[in-house]
Amino acid sequence: MEACGLTVPPPRWRLALARAAGRPVPGPRPPRILWVRPTRTGLVLRLKTRPGQDAFDFAASSDRLRHSFTMHGVVSREIRSGVVELAMTGYDVLRRVQMPARVLRSERDGLRVPVALRADGSVHYRDYRQVPHALNLGATQSGKSVYQRRLVTELAALDVALVGIDCKEGVELAPLARRFSALADNPDDAAELLDALVARMADTYRIIRREQRISADVPDAEITADIWGLPEYLRPVPVVLLVDEVAELALFTTKEEEKRRDRIVTALVRLAQLGRAAGIYVEVCGQRFGSELGKGITMLRAQLTGRTAHRVNDEASAKMAFGDISPDAVLATIQIPEDRPGTAIAGDSSGGWVRTRTPYTSLRQAVAACNAHAWRTPALPELAQFRPVLPPLKTRKVPAPATESAPVTA
Template identity: 40%
Template sequence: MRGLMIAKQRRGLRRVEVERAPRLGLLRPTPTGFRVTVRLHDGQTPDDYERVLDKLAHAWRVHSVRLVGWRPGKVTLVATMTDPLETVAGGHSLADGLLRVRVGRLDSGEWFVIDFRKVPHWLNVGATQSGKSNLANALIAGLAPQPVALVGFDLKGGVEFTPYQRRLSALATERAECARLLADLVGIITSRMALCRQHRVKNIWHPRLPEEARPTPIVVLVDEVAELFLMADPKAEKEEVAAVATRLLRIAQLGRAFGIYLVVCGQRVGSDLGPGVTALRAQLTGRICHMVNDDETAKMCLGDMDSRAVAAARQISADRPGTAVVLGADSRWHMERSVHVTEEEAEAAAEEHAELAPSWALLTGGPAIEVADAEELEQAVDEFAAPDLEDLPV
């Protein structure tokens, strides 16, 4: 009897072969190539196609093939005929709406847009001459004409952000100054918490918050983040480094709801800098990895998201400055190349829109704001959850 049941089961099962040619749907043209939907055979998954994209590109005689979406039983592939990152033109304006900047092109041919309302905090790493500073220039040029406050942390003694100082509301060039500025930012968060409680809303973008009461968004640009954590004399500097790390982490954890956004840049970012860096990395959802000189930095930037992105980042050539692997709102990695924005162009934008920079005294609200203690901020994490995208203005 048992043998009969097993025989019936065997007849009911179909043979599954994963390595089978794809069943292609209609080819639909795109500006840079074509899009096609592939029906999966029994036993196949999207990962099976992720692993053979390079083989498909060679077989189809195209520059690259990317998997851009899937649903049960189907995957969508996009083929690019030529390299869209060979030359990247910026156009007339990089600004693309409030807190949105078109900083480059993706390998799909679409714009790479940094949208702080969708992805509030970014980690941007890259070696010297890799294009890391150029992307910061593009951000400054794109944010300068917008009604936002810009704050700079320049641990190279001010040489990176001083040319744009007239558009900055505050600039810190030493770690002690950064600690004080971070304390002010935590104080701003505290005051904005009170504003949101007063109007019974969870974030400053909520429609119930009157427009005249809505505070100015603040974008914080941090250059050479490693300098915030390095200690030449641990005994003398340990307390200052701990204060900087704690405040920066609090801003990353709470800033989104209250309109404070981070762009953290560095040539090298590794776990050897201490647990504060690893904890901060976890709060920086957006990742941009240019050419780097070591595996650790690429892994720190991309490794917790996608190991294939790490491999792609390590293959970036030095003769393609501005090229990077990015992870953004769709949680998929892409190759990107930034628009070339010179220091002179970014400085001109900062000078032209210098009158839009609110004073630091205005942002901090006049009288000195006390830094909230750890218990108060921990309670605020629970009270003010990350805002829903539906709350954001169109």
């Protein structure tokens, strides 16, 4: 700690006491170790800072600590005032992503699902209750589609309605259609689908308003302004809207397409502004998401709290995700190498960001998960016309094992 500049000189009263008693002068004082916890990827130290130190001192010395401890990476974070935690990893955990075999049930309550692995070895979660809307940005072959598959695979096991918009003729989301309550594969259907979602949101707010019953005899805990405070038998099923290649919804060449485009963007902005309390969560994916897509796009981006940026082709694309949040995240995004698809920078509007990598999820694995949980797919009356019509699943007939007959004896 002294070599890394993380010690403080002894207080003056100790120096005076040592001189008066004729004892050796005490040396610099390092931070006090509260506890040490070994992990499957390295070590975690929790330190009590000395007077005059702050969390920035440890963040600035993280690279020196990495070399001193001969570790692959050191990440510091402030736990509370005066307490800092150092997470040390002994190897590159993002080179070959291995998610923990077991994820605690308490860590994935509600709409909180594990989607990636962080650089410090911890699991990165997508929590829709805490961060309702998010933007997933990335160039071609950057791992953006794998991230989306992983998200659908984890959401398939939850009691949630999945709604998809895939204007690439459905090549990304159509194979997963058995778990989707509604799916649109062209801009015209997408406009109708978004209007139906806006109508559902208005109906949900009417239910919430009817059940508030704000009066003197109603306990505070029973008063709610969103669906999660409603009784379970009245609570509408939450909806996750996945929009793939949002640029296809914003481009136009004719006047009719321009009107359709304004209609689509307006509906998306309404859902992003008002959908959280009604249990509608928006996940937008695209290669670029800037003002060149037309009016209303930056207004929509401002409502997307969560940001995930995979490898991009230029710095301007990284600034679209993190330019208004963190310049350090922009620099980290443009440094993602091409030979590591799935690596991304995940952050939110608070300015914090982490480096993550999504485990590879093949299309067959995602389809198998959706087919296994197809019985969970809720039927939404407002979106009935967009429900995918699919043939029933074919079950493979397993031949009965041959039984050997007993020999006949005289």
